[in-house]
Each structure stands twice: as C-alpha cells, then as structure tokens.
Amino acid sequence: MASIQELLDNATDYLTTASDSPRLDAEVLLAFVLEKNRSYLRAWNDKFLDKPTISRFNLLISKRLDGVPIAYLTGTREFWSRDFNVSPDVLIPRPDTELLIELCLAQIPTNSICNILDLGTGSGAIAVTLAAERPNVKIFAVDASAAALEIAKENARRHNCQNVEFILSDWFAALPKIKFDLIVSNPPYIAPDDEHLSQGDVRFEPKSALISAENGLRDITIIASESKNYLTPRGQLWFEHGYNQAHAVQTILTQRQYSDVQTFTDLAAQPRVTKGKFIPI
DSSP states (O other): OEEHHHHHHHHHHHHTTTOSOHHHHHHHHHHHHHTOOHHHHHHTTTOEEOHHHHHHHHHHHHHHHTTOOHHHHHTEEEETTEEEEOOTTSOOOOTTHHHHHHHHHHTSOTTOOOEEEEESOTTSHHHHHHHHHOTTSEEEEEESOHHHHHHHHHHHHHTTOOSEEEEEOSTTTTOOSOOEEEEEEOOOOBOTTOGGGGSGGGGGSOGGGTBOHHHHTHHHHHHHHHHTTTEEEEEEEEEEOOTTOHHHHHHHHHHTTEEEEEEEEOTTSOEEEEEEEEOOO
16 A cells, blocks of 8 residues: 555656656656546545555556656647547657647638648547637548558547548558648658657657658658649648758758748747648649
C-alpha cells in the first residue's frame, strides 16, 4: 500500500533522468490509471491505493523510463482542444501543427463548401480538426498505412465528423480524379541521417512518417509536382516542414510555377509552414 503522494514523489525521482517534466509525467500516468483528472490527485493525495493499481502505475513508469512517449502509454494526445487517439502506428500530434490548422481555417469561410485533401493524415488530427471546425467542407484524408487510417477513422467517429472520406493510397496513386480547393500536408521531412531520429519521442514513432530522402525533401517535391493536377484554379497547397527547410520548400514551389509563395513562423518564431497558390497559365 502507498498513498498517491508517495507514489508521485517516488515516480518523479525515478523519471528525473528520463524526462524533462518528471512530475507532470507521473501525474498524467497516475491520473490515467485511476481514470481521474490531475486535480483529483491533489485533492486526495493522502489516499492509499491497492496493489493492482500500484502495479499498473509502476509498469507505465518503467516504460516511460525506457523513453516510451506519454501519448503512446495513455493512447491519447490533445490537439486543438480535442483528444485524439494515438498509437505507435501514427505520429504524435504536436502543437507546431496547430499553426497549419490556424492558417488553413483562415482560408475557409465558416459556411464554405469546398473540397480539401489531407495527404499523410496519420492520426487524422489535421483532417478531423478541419472537418469539425468547418462541417460544410468535404475532407479527403489519405495515408499509405492501413493501420494509421484505422486510428484516423476512430478519431473521426470520436468527434462525430461524417464529412471525412479516408483513402488508402501512396500519395496520389489511388486518389480519384477530384479537384481540391486546398491541399494540406504534414509529410515526412526528416533527412535519413538526422541526429534527432535517435532522440526523444521520435525514436518510437513510425519512421515511414518521419523520414524522406533527398535531405528530407523528396516527398514534399513529389506532392508539389503532383498537386497541380488536383488543385482547382487558384487552389492552395500548404506544407508543414522542418525549421530549416523554408528556403528549400519555397524553391520547390516557385520552380513548379506556384504563385504567392509564403512561409509562416510558429510560436517559437521558427519557419514552419509554407504555402503556394496554383494559377494555371
């Protein structure tokens, strides 16, 4: 037997070498095991827990010590104020991607009726968020991973988004000949030799969703080249990319005759999103 306070104190000590936020990690995992929110832990910090509960908590702590991301341990991650199911089959949604959502929503009037394509949907965080915020639009969410699409479908059901169609496809390969007003993508953009692949949560995420050849630009190049066949006149292509790739992505878009190419910075003032407009000649 041990109290909530004792368990949290011990777990925090254990996680100090494995996490930048050991106390927070311990609280999130214990709240998950107890199916309570974190405020419950503070209100009932002297409550003693039974052995099965303590064992479940300690197992999660040991996995966190090995570096397994919190999101994979709890099976969920918050994005745009909504909880999304996640698994090791998908990338963990990150706050950086909320910039892409914010910018795309600004292009879509509230009652707009249009077609949007989300390439490499993963957990469906982008597609489902856009679908929930703009219920009149039609979203096509594409991924080459059947396992990822199942997670995305779960999230669409979870948030009652019936305006999303999921397609198993390697980029455009199995996509119907549909024209889109907006194409958005958070594609693989990490170079194969990037040192960050061996650090932090990235170690546990699917490499197929992270790594791209040609210094991380191969998939962005493919999407930029093919998107012109699927965009409506004056349709827009939006990418999330690495902080050091803005110039390269701008070059890729301008070389393919996209107009109004612009890059936008995230909350850390890092160039994170670049867009271009397709104007047929």
